[in-house]
Amino acid sequence: MLKTRIIPCLDVKDGRVVKGINFVDLIDAGDPIEVAKIYDRSGADELCFLDITASHEKRPILLDVVRKTAEQCFMPLTVGGGVRSVSDIQVLLSSGADKVSINTAAVDDPNLIHEASSIFGSQCIVVAIDAKLVSENNWEIFTHGGRTSTGINAVEFAKKVTSLGAGEILLTSMDKDGTKSGYDNELLKAVSEEVSIPVIASGGVGKIGDLIDGVRIGGASAVLAASIFHFGEISIQDTKLAMSKAGISVRL
Amino acid sequence: MKNISIAVVNYDCGNIHSATKALEFAMSDSTVKGSVNLTKDPEEIIKSDKIILPGVGAFESCIKKLISIDGLKEALDEAVLVKAKPILGICIGLQLMATSGFEGGKHSGLNWIEGDVIPLEPNDKKLKVPHMGWNNIDAKKNHPVFNNIKSSDYYFVHSYKFSPLDKETIISSTNYGEDFASSLGKNNILGTQFHPEKSQAAGVNLLKNFIEWSP
Numbered sequence: 001m002l003k004t005r006i007i008p009c010l011d012v013k014d015g016r017v018v019k020g021i022n023f024v025d026l027i028d029a030g031d032p033i034e035v036a037k038i039y040d041r042s043g044a045d046e047l048c049f050l051d052i053t054a055s056h057e058k059r060p061i062l063l064d065v066v067r068k069t070a071e072q073c074f075m076p077l078t079v080g081g082g083v084r085s086v087s088d089i090q091v092l093l094s095s096g097a098d099k100v101s102i103n104t105a106a107v108d109d110p111n112l113i114h115e116a117s118s119i120f121g122s123q124c125i126v127v128a129i130d131a132k133l134v135s136e137n138n139w140e141i142f143t144h145g146g147r148t149s150t151g152i153n154a155v156e157f158a159k160k161v162t163s164l165g166a167g168e169i170l171l172t173s174m175d176k177d178g179t180k181s182g183y184d185n186e187l188l189k190a191v192s193e194e195v196s197i198p199v200i201a202s203g204g205v206g207k208i209g210d211l212i213d214g215v216r217i218g219g220a221s222a223v224l225a226a227s228i229f230h231f232g233e234i235s236i237q238d239t240k241l242a243m244s245k246a247g248i249s250v251r252l
Numbered sequence: 253m254k255n256i257s258i259a260v261v262n263y264d265c266g267n268i269h270s271a272t273k274a275l276e277f278a279m280s281d282s283t284v285k286g287s288v289n290l291t292k293d294p295e296e297i298i299k300s301d302k303i304i305l306p307g308v309g310a311f312e313s314c315i316k317k318l319i320s321i322d323g324l325k326e327a328l329d330e331a332v333l334v335k336a337k338p339i340l341g342i343c344i345g346l347q348l349m350a351t352s353g354f355e356g357g358k359h360s361g362l363n364w365i366e367g368d369v370i371p372l373e374p375n376d377k378k379l380k381v382p383h384m385g386w387n388n389i390d391a392k393k394n395h396p397v398f399n400n401i402k403s404s405d406y407y408f409v410h411s412y413k414f415s416p417l418d419k420e421t422i423i424s425s426t427n428y429g430e431d432f433a434s435s436l437g438k439n440n441i442l443g444t445q446f447h448p449e450k451s452q453a454a455g456v457n458l459l460k461n462f463i464e465w466s467p
Binding site: 198 | 266269273310381384386
Protein backbone atom coordinates (compact mmCIF):
# COMPACT_ATOMS: atom_id res chain seq x y z
CA MET A 1 0.00 0.00 0.00
CA LEU A 2 1.25 3.49 -0.84
CA LYS A 3 2.27 5.42 2.26
CA THR A 4 1.43 9.03 3.05
CA ARG A 5 4.66 11.02 2.89
CA ILE A 6 5.96 13.32 5.64
CA ILE A 7 8.13 16.09 4.18
CA PRO A 8 10.16 18.54 6.27
CA CYS A 9 10.88 21.77 4.39
CA LEU A 10 13.97 23.93 4.92
CA ASP A 11 14.18 27.58 3.94
CA VAL A 12 17.68 28.18 2.65
CA LYS A 13 19.21 31.64 2.10
CA ASP A 14 22.76 32.10 0.79
CA GLY A 15 23.41 28.44 1.59
CA ARG A 16 22.24 28.68 5.20
CA VAL A 17 19.04 27.50 6.89
CA VAL A 18 17.18 30.63 7.93
CA LYS A 19 14.29 29.55 10.13
CA GLY A 20 15.64 28.43 13.47
CA ILE A 21 16.43 24.78 13.86
CA ASN A 22 16.47 23.33 17.31
CA PHE A 23 17.87 19.84 17.47
CA VAL A 24 19.87 18.89 20.51
CA ASP A 25 22.41 16.80 18.64
CA LEU A 26 23.02 19.22 15.83
CA ILE A 27 26.45 20.81 15.63
CA ASP A 28 25.65 23.51 13.10
CA ALA A 29 21.94 24.29 12.95
CA GLY A 30 22.44 26.60 10.00
CA ASP A 31 24.03 23.99 7.76
CA PRO A 32 21.36 22.52 5.47
CA ILE A 33 23.45 19.42 4.81
CA GLU A 34 23.73 18.62 8.53
CA VAL A 35 19.99 19.20 8.99
CA ALA A 36 19.21 17.02 5.95
CA LYS A 37 21.32 14.19 7.39
CA ILE A 38 19.37 14.33 10.66
CA TYR A 39 16.05 14.14 8.80
CA ASP A 40 17.40 11.30 6.67
CA ARG A 41 18.24 9.30 9.79
CA SER A 42 14.96 10.14 11.51
CA GLY A 43 12.89 8.59 8.71
CA ALA A 44 11.56 11.61 6.83
CA ASP A 45 10.09 10.36 3.54
CA GLU A 46 11.34 13.24 1.41
CA LEU A 47 13.11 16.55 1.88
CA CYS A 48 12.30 19.94 0.47
CA PHE A 49 14.71 22.89 0.12
CA LEU A 50 13.17 26.26 -0.60
CA ASP A 51 15.84 28.70 -1.74
CA ILE A 52 15.01 32.26 -0.74
CA THR A 53 18.33 33.73 -1.83
CA ALA A 54 17.57 37.11 -3.38
CA SER A 55 20.75 37.60 -5.36
CA HIS A 56 21.29 35.65 -8.55
CA GLU A 57 25.06 35.69 -8.07
CA LYS A 58 24.74 33.55 -4.97
CA ARG A 59 22.84 30.76 -6.74
CA PRO A 60 25.94 28.52 -7.06
CA ILE A 61 25.99 28.24 -3.25
CA LEU A 62 22.61 26.51 -3.36
CA LEU A 63 23.76 24.16 -6.10
CA ASP A 64 26.70 23.17 -3.94
CA VAL A 65 24.35 22.49 -1.01
CA VAL A 66 22.10 20.35 -3.23
CA ARG A 67 25.09 18.41 -4.55
CA LYS A 68 26.51 17.67 -1.11
CA THR A 69 23.10 16.71 0.27
CA ALA A 70 22.45 14.31 -2.60
CA GLU A 71 25.86 12.71 -2.04
CA GLN A 72 25.05 11.92 1.57
CA CYS A 73 21.28 11.50 1.83
CA PHE A 74 19.79 8.68 -0.22
CA MET A 75 16.24 9.98 -0.20
CA PRO A 76 14.09 12.07 -2.56
CA LEU A 77 14.97 15.77 -2.60
CA THR A 78 12.77 18.56 -3.99
CA VAL A 79 14.30 21.98 -4.57
CA GLY A 80 12.37 25.16 -5.28
CA GLY A 81 12.74 28.92 -5.26
CA GLY A 82 13.68 31.19 -8.15
CA VAL A 83 13.20 28.55 -10.84
CA ARG A 84 12.44 30.47 -14.05
CA SER A 85 13.56 28.38 -17.01
CA VAL A 86 14.36 24.98 -18.47
CA SER A 87 18.04 25.66 -17.86
CA ASP A 88 17.38 26.45 -14.16
CA ILE A 89 15.66 23.06 -13.90
CA GLN A 90 18.44 21.28 -15.77
CA VAL A 91 21.09 22.68 -13.43
CA LEU A 92 19.17 21.67 -10.28
CA LEU A 93 18.48 18.14 -11.53
CA SER A 94 22.08 17.62 -12.57
CA SER A 95 23.20 18.88 -9.14
CA GLY A 96 21.23 16.09 -7.49
CA ALA A 97 17.66 17.35 -7.00
CA ASP A 98 15.06 14.68 -7.81
CA LYS A 99 12.25 17.16 -8.30
CA VAL A 100 12.11 20.86 -8.96
CA SER A 101 9.31 23.05 -7.72
CA ILE A 102 8.17 25.94 -9.90
CA ASN A 103 6.06 28.77 -8.53
CA THR A 104 5.87 32.26 -10.07
CA ALA A 105 7.27 31.14 -13.43
CA ALA A 106 4.45 28.58 -13.80
CA VAL A 107 1.90 31.38 -13.51
CA ASP A 108 3.79 33.78 -15.80
CA ASP A 109 4.38 31.12 -18.44
CA PRO A 110 2.37 27.90 -18.00
CA ASN A 111 3.99 26.54 -21.17
CA LEU A 112 7.20 26.14 -19.14
CA ILE A 113 5.46 23.23 -17.36
CA HIS A 114 4.70 21.56 -20.67
CA GLU A 115 8.20 22.12 -21.97
CA ALA A 116 9.91 20.97 -18.76
CA SER A 117 7.80 17.84 -18.33
CA SER A 118 8.40 16.85 -21.96
CA ILE A 119 12.15 17.13 -21.48
CA PHE A 120 12.66 15.84 -17.94
CA GLY A 121 9.46 13.83 -17.34
CA SER A 122 6.40 14.73 -15.26
CA GLN A 123 7.79 12.95 -12.20
CA CYS A 124 10.26 15.74 -11.46
CA ILE A 125 8.06 18.76 -12.11
CA VAL A 126 6.26 20.09 -9.03
CA VAL A 127 4.06 23.16 -9.37
CA ALA A 128 3.95 25.23 -6.17
CA ILE A 129 0.69 27.12 -5.77
CA ASP A 130 0.27 29.83 -3.11
CA ALA A 131 -3.42 30.58 -2.65
CA LYS A 132 -5.57 32.91 -0.56
CA LEU A 133 -9.32 32.73 0.04
CA VAL A 134 -10.87 35.80 -1.61
CA SER A 135 -14.57 34.88 -1.49
CA GLU A 136 -16.61 31.82 -0.59
CA ASN A 137 -14.99 28.71 -2.11
CA ASN A 138 -12.80 30.89 -4.29
CA TRP A 139 -9.06 30.78 -3.77
CA GLU A 140 -6.84 33.09 -5.76
CA ILE A 141 -3.19 32.53 -6.64
CA PHE A 142 -0.60 35.01 -5.35
CA THR A 143 2.97 35.10 -6.64
CA HIS A 144 6.30 36.69 -5.65
CA GLY A 145 6.11 35.29 -2.13
CA GLY A 146 2.46 36.23 -1.75
CA ARG A 147 2.80 39.90 -2.69
CA THR A 148 1.30 39.88 -6.16
CA SER A 149 -2.34 39.07 -6.83
CA THR A 150 -2.99 37.30 -10.14
CA GLY A 151 -6.77 37.00 -10.39
CA ILE A 152 -6.26 33.31 -11.22
CA ASN A 153 -8.45 30.70 -9.52
CA ALA A 154 -6.28 28.11 -7.74
CA VAL A 155 -8.44 25.07 -8.57
CA GLU A 156 -8.66 25.96 -12.25
CA PHE A 157 -4.92 26.58 -12.40
CA ALA A 158 -4.19 23.24 -10.70
CA LYS A 159 -6.26 21.47 -13.37
CA LYS A 160 -4.47 23.39 -16.09
CA VAL A 161 -0.93 22.55 -14.93
CA THR A 162 -1.97 18.90 -14.49
CA SER A 163 -3.00 18.75 -18.13
CA LEU A 164 0.27 20.49 -19.10
CA GLY A 165 2.28 17.68 -17.48
CA ALA A 166 2.96 18.64 -13.85
CA GLY A 167 3.69 15.57 -11.72
CA GLU A 168 2.67 16.98 -8.37
CA ILE A 169 1.17 20.07 -6.74
CA LEU A 170 2.61 21.71 -3.64
CA LEU A 171 -0.34 23.66 -2.29
CA THR A 172 0.27 26.38 0.29
CA SER A 173 -2.49 28.33 1.98
CA MET A 174 -1.34 31.93 2.45
CA ASP A 175 -4.13 32.46 4.97
CA LYS A 176 -2.86 29.64 7.13
CA ASP A 177 0.90 29.85 6.63
CA GLY A 178 2.61 30.71 9.92
CA THR A 179 -0.62 30.59 11.97
CA LYS A 180 -0.12 27.10 13.42
CA SER A 181 -3.90 26.63 13.19
CA GLY A 182 -3.86 23.75 10.70
CA TYR A 183 -3.96 23.44 6.92
CA ASP A 184 -6.74 25.02 4.86
CA ASN A 185 -8.48 21.68 4.40
CA GLU A 186 -11.25 23.15 2.25
CA LEU A 187 -8.66 24.40 -0.23
CA LEU A 188 -6.84 21.07 -0.16
CA LYS A 189 -10.03 19.16 -0.73
CA ALA A 190 -11.14 21.45 -3.57
CA VAL A 191 -7.84 20.89 -5.41
CA SER A 192 -7.13 17.21 -4.60
CA GLU A 193 -10.61 16.17 -5.74
CA GLU A 194 -10.15 17.93 -9.06
CA VAL A 195 -6.69 16.75 -10.10
CA SER A 196 -5.35 13.28 -10.90
CA ILE A 197 -1.82 13.99 -9.58
CA PRO A 198 -0.62 13.97 -5.94
CA VAL A 199 -1.19 17.10 -3.83
CA ILE A 200 1.21 18.06 -1.02
CA ALA A 201 -0.41 20.01 1.84
CA SER A 202 1.51 23.03 3.11
CA GLY A 203 1.03 26.02 5.40
CA GLY A 204 -0.32 26.19 8.93
CA VAL A 205 0.75 23.08 10.80
CA GLY A 206 0.82 23.50 14.59
CA LYS A 207 0.24 19.98 15.86
CA ILE A 208 0.14 16.36 14.72
CA GLY A 209 -3.65 16.43 14.40
CA ASP A 210 -3.28 19.05 11.66
CA LEU A 211 -1.26 16.62 9.54
CA ILE A 212 -3.89 13.92 10.06
CA ASP A 213 -6.68 16.32 9.02
CA GLY A 214 -4.77 17.33 5.89
CA VAL A 215 -4.86 13.71 4.75
CA ARG A 216 -8.27 12.70 6.03
CA ILE A 217 -10.25 15.85 5.30
CA GLY A 218 -8.07 17.54 2.69
CA GLY A 219 -7.20 14.37 0.75
CA ALA A 220 -3.48 15.24 0.59
CA SER A 221 -1.04 12.57 -0.66
CA ALA A 222 1.80 14.09 1.35
CA VAL A 223 2.13 16.56 4.21
CA LEU A 224 4.80 19.23 4.41
CA ALA A 225 5.79 21.18 7.50
CA ALA A 226 8.66 23.34 8.63
CA SER A 227 8.77 24.82 12.09
CA ILE A 228 7.07 22.05 14.08
CA PHE A 229 9.77 19.64 12.97
CA HIS A 230 12.68 22.10 13.04
CA PHE A 231 12.04 23.24 16.57
CA GLY A 232 11.94 19.66 17.74
CA GLU A 233 8.37 20.15 18.98
CA ILE A 234 7.38 16.92 17.25
CA SER A 235 9.61 14.16 15.95
CA ILE A 236 9.06 12.51 12.58
CA GLN A 237 8.70 9.16 14.33
CA ASP A 238 6.03 10.40 16.79
CA THR A 239 4.18 11.98 13.89
CA LYS A 240 4.18 8.71 11.99
CA LEU A 241 3.04 6.70 15.00
CA ALA A 242 0.14 9.10 15.59
CA MET A 243 -0.86 9.04 11.93
CA SER A 244 -0.68 5.26 11.89
CA LYS A 245 -2.94 5.12 14.97
CA ALA A 246 -5.37 7.37 13.14
CA GLY A 247 -5.56 4.76 10.37
CA ILE A 248 -3.28 6.50 7.86
CA SER A 249 -0.75 4.26 6.14
CA VAL A 250 2.79 5.52 6.81
CA ARG A 251 6.30 4.10 6.55
CA LEU A 252 7.38 3.16 10.08
CA MET B 253 39.49 -9.68 -0.88
CA LYS B 254 37.93 -9.22 -4.31
CA ASN B 255 38.23 -6.07 -6.35
CA ILE B 256 35.46 -5.43 -8.83
CA SER B 257 34.49 -2.68 -11.26
CA ILE B 258 30.91 -1.55 -11.63
CA ALA B 259 29.86 0.46 -14.67
CA VAL B 260 26.96 2.88 -14.23
CA VAL B 261 25.68 3.49 -17.74
CA ASN B 262 25.67 7.22 -18.44
CA TYR B 263 23.20 7.82 -21.26
CA ASP B 264 21.85 11.22 -20.17
CA CYS B 265 18.68 9.82 -18.64
CA GLY B 266 18.07 11.25 -15.23
CA ASN B 267 19.90 11.41 -11.98
CA ILE B 268 22.79 9.05 -12.56
CA HIS B 269 24.90 10.71 -9.87
CA SER B 270 22.56 9.54 -7.11
CA ALA B 271 22.94 5.94 -8.24
CA THR B 272 26.73 6.29 -8.37
CA LYS B 273 26.96 7.89 -4.91
CA ALA B 274 24.62 5.34 -3.35
CA LEU B 275 26.67 2.49 -4.85
CA GLU B 276 29.90 3.98 -3.50
CA PHE B 277 28.28 4.32 -0.09
CA ALA B 278 27.02 0.70 -0.23
CA MET B 279 30.47 -0.51 -1.28
CA SER B 280 32.10 1.25 1.67
CA ASP B 281 30.02 -1.04 3.88
CA SER B 282 30.71 -4.21 1.88
CA THR B 283 33.45 -6.84 2.00
CA VAL B 284 33.63 -6.55 -1.78
CA LYS B 285 35.74 -3.56 -2.79
CA GLY B 286 36.37 -1.92 -6.10
CA SER B 287 35.40 1.02 -8.26
CA VAL B 288 32.16 2.56 -9.49
CA ASN B 289 32.52 4.22 -12.88
CA LEU B 290 30.05 6.45 -14.63
CA THR B 291 30.57 5.67 -18.31
CA LYS B 292 29.11 5.37 -21.79
CA ASP B 293 32.24 3.82 -23.28
CA PRO B 294 31.26 0.45 -24.85
CA GLU B 295 34.69 -1.06 -24.15
CA GLU B 296 34.68 -0.05 -20.52
CA ILE B 297 31.19 -1.54 -20.12
CA ILE B 298 32.23 -4.87 -21.65
CA LYS B 299 35.31 -4.99 -19.39
CA SER B 300 33.44 -4.19 -16.17
CA ASP B 301 32.33 -6.90 -13.73
CA LYS B 302 28.85 -5.54 -13.09
CA ILE B 303 26.54 -3.02 -14.70
CA ILE B 304 23.90 -0.60 -13.46
CA LEU B 305 21.39 0.77 -15.95
CA PRO B 306 19.80 3.70 -14.10
CA GLY B 307 17.24 6.15 -15.38
CA VAL B 308 14.45 8.59 -14.90
CA GLY B 309 12.23 9.82 -17.70
CA ALA B 310 10.10 8.57 -20.55
CA PHE B 311 10.63 5.27 -22.43
CA GLU B 312 10.80 6.88 -25.85
CA SER B 313 13.42 9.52 -25.08
CA CYS B 314 15.54 7.13 -22.98
CA ILE B 315 15.71 4.29 -25.54
CA LYS B 316 16.50 6.84 -28.26
CA LYS B 317 19.34 8.31 -26.21
CA LEU B 318 20.72 4.85 -25.45
CA ILE B 319 20.67 3.81 -29.10
CA SER B 320 22.15 7.12 -30.26
CA ILE B 321 25.40 6.40 -28.39
CA ASP B 322 27.60 4.56 -30.87
CA GLY B 323 28.17 0.92 -29.92
CA LEU B 324 26.44 1.16 -26.54
CA LYS B 325 23.48 -1.15 -27.24
CA GLU B 326 25.77 -3.76 -28.84
CA ALA B 327 28.14 -3.58 -25.86
CA LEU B 328 25.26 -4.01 -23.40
CA ASP B 329 23.87 -6.98 -25.35
CA GLU B 330 27.26 -8.65 -25.38
CA ALA B 331 27.98 -7.96 -21.70
CA VAL B 332 24.56 -9.11 -20.51
CA LEU B 333 23.53 -11.85 -22.96
CA VAL B 334 26.89 -13.34 -23.98
CA LYS B 335 29.22 -12.65 -21.05
CA ALA B 336 26.35 -12.94 -18.53
CA LYS B 337 27.51 -10.07 -16.32
CA PRO B 338 25.18 -9.17 -13.47
CA ILE B 339 23.11 -6.11 -14.34
CA LEU B 340 20.66 -4.06 -12.30
CA GLY B 341 18.17 -1.85 -14.13
CA ILE B 342 16.50 0.88 -12.12
CA CYS B 343 13.06 2.35 -12.98
CA ILE B 344 13.27 3.26 -16.67
CA GLY B 345 16.45 1.14 -16.75
CA LEU B 346 14.27 -1.88 -15.91
CA GLN B 347 11.59 -0.85 -18.39
CA LEU B 348 14.13 -0.62 -21.24
CA MET B 349 14.83 -4.35 -20.76
CA ALA B 350 11.33 -5.13 -22.13
CA THR B 351 10.42 -6.14 -25.69
CA SER B 352 8.34 -3.00 -26.25
CA GLY B 353 7.35 0.18 -24.48
CA PHE B 354 4.09 1.99 -25.12
CA GLU B 355 4.92 5.41 -23.66
CA GLY B 356 4.77 7.98 -26.46
CA GLY B 357 3.84 5.36 -29.10
CA LYS B 358 5.21 1.82 -29.49
CA HIS B 359 9.00 1.53 -29.22
CA SER B 360 11.31 -1.47 -29.22
CA GLY B 361 13.25 -2.12 -26.04
CA LEU B 362 16.34 -4.26 -25.37
CA ASN B 363 14.19 -7.43 -25.21
CA TRP B 364 16.18 -9.07 -22.40
CA ILE B 365 13.01 -9.92 -20.48
CA GLU B 366 10.06 -10.53 -22.78
CA GLY B 367 7.13 -8.26 -22.07
CA ASP B 368 5.56 -4.84 -22.56
CA VAL B 369 5.74 -1.57 -20.67
CA ILE B 370 2.17 -0.30 -20.38
CA PRO B 371 0.33 2.40 -18.37
CA LEU B 372 -0.49 1.87 -14.71
CA GLU B 373 -4.26 1.72 -14.43
CA PRO B 374 -5.35 1.53 -10.79
CA ASN B 375 -8.97 0.38 -10.47
CA ASP B 376 -9.66 2.99 -7.81
CA LYS B 377 -10.06 6.34 -9.55
CA LYS B 378 -9.05 8.12 -6.35
CA LEU B 379 -5.52 6.76 -6.72
CA LYS B 380 -3.21 9.31 -8.29
CA VAL B 381 -0.88 8.65 -11.22
CA PRO B 382 2.15 8.89 -11.13
CA HIS B 383 2.44 6.30 -8.39
CA MET B 384 4.73 8.45 -6.26
CA GLY B 385 6.13 7.69 -2.83
CA TRP B 386 6.95 4.77 -0.54
CA ASN B 387 5.24 1.44 -1.09
CA ASN B 388 5.97 -2.08 0.09
CA ILE B 389 7.00 -5.00 -2.07
CA ASP B 390 5.76 -8.58 -1.66
CA ALA B 391 8.33 -11.22 -2.49
CA LYS B 392 7.22 -13.72 -5.12
CA LYS B 393 10.56 -15.48 -5.13
CA ASN B 394 13.69 -15.69 -3.04
CA HIS B 395 16.42 -13.63 -4.59
CA PRO B 396 19.85 -13.06 -3.00
CA VAL B 397 19.75 -9.33 -3.77
CA PHE B 398 16.68 -9.02 -1.50
CA ASN B 399 18.21 -10.94 1.42
CA ASN B 400 18.52 -9.47 4.91
CA ILE B 401 16.73 -6.19 4.29
CA LYS B 402 14.68 -5.04 7.26
CA SER B 403 12.13 -2.80 5.56
CA SER B 404 10.04 -3.78 2.55
CA ASP B 405 9.23 -0.15 1.71
CA TYR B 406 10.91 1.46 -1.30
CA TYR B 407 10.54 4.75 -3.14
CA PHE B 408 8.59 4.65 -6.41
CA VAL B 409 7.93 7.29 -9.08
CA HIS B 410 6.36 5.95 -12.27
CA SER B 411 3.28 5.98 -14.47
CA TYR B 412 4.05 2.81 -16.46
CA LYS B 413 4.58 -0.80 -15.42
CA PHE B 414 6.47 -3.80 -16.78
CA SER B 415 4.09 -6.58 -17.79
CA PRO B 416 6.23 -9.70 -18.49
CA LEU B 417 5.21 -12.53 -20.79
CA ASP B 418 6.63 -15.10 -18.38
CA LYS B 419 5.26 -14.46 -14.87
CA GLU B 420 8.14 -16.52 -13.50
CA THR B 421 10.36 -13.48 -14.07
CA ILE B 422 8.47 -11.55 -11.36
CA ILE B 423 10.57 -11.38 -8.18
CA SER B 424 8.28 -9.06 -6.24
CA SER B 425 4.92 -7.43 -6.74
CA THR B 426 3.46 -4.24 -5.32
CA ASN B 427 -0.14 -3.18 -4.98
CA TYR B 428 -1.41 0.17 -6.21
CA GLY B 429 -5.04 -0.36 -7.13
CA GLU B 430 -3.71 -3.43 -8.97
CA ASP B 431 -0.75 -5.76 -8.47
CA PHE B 432 2.19 -4.91 -10.69
CA ALA B 433 5.73 -6.30 -10.97
CA SER B 434 7.99 -4.16 -8.76
CA SER B 435 11.10 -6.20 -9.50
CA LEU B 436 11.89 -8.71 -12.23
CA GLY B 437 14.78 -10.86 -13.19
CA LYS B 438 16.20 -13.96 -14.76
CA ASN B 439 19.70 -15.41 -14.48
CA ASN B 440 22.18 -12.48 -14.35
CA ILE B 441 19.51 -9.86 -15.12
CA LEU B 442 17.67 -7.94 -12.42
CA GLY B 443 15.57 -4.78 -12.44
CA THR B 444 13.59 -2.77 -9.93
CA GLN B 445 10.71 -0.43 -10.71
CA PHE B 446 11.52 1.46 -7.49
CA HIS B 447 14.61 3.55 -6.79
CA PRO B 448 17.04 1.81 -4.39
CA GLU B 449 19.29 4.88 -4.58
CA LYS B 450 16.44 6.92 -3.04
CA SER B 451 15.18 4.32 -0.57
CA GLN B 452 17.44 5.10 2.39
CA ALA B 453 18.75 2.07 4.36
CA ALA B 454 16.65 -0.53 2.49
CA GLY B 455 17.91 0.73 -0.86
CA VAL B 456 21.54 0.93 0.21
CA ASN B 457 21.30 -2.66 1.53
CA LEU B 458 19.86 -3.82 -1.77
CA LEU B 459 22.74 -2.18 -3.65
CA LYS B 460 25.21 -3.79 -1.25
CA ASN B 461 23.62 -7.18 -1.98
CA PHE B 462 23.93 -6.50 -5.70
CA ILE B 463 27.63 -5.67 -5.26
CA GLU B 464 28.10 -9.01 -3.47
CA TRP B 465 25.83 -11.03 -5.78
CA SER B 466 27.32 -13.80 -7.93
CA PRO B 467 24.56 -15.37 -10.02
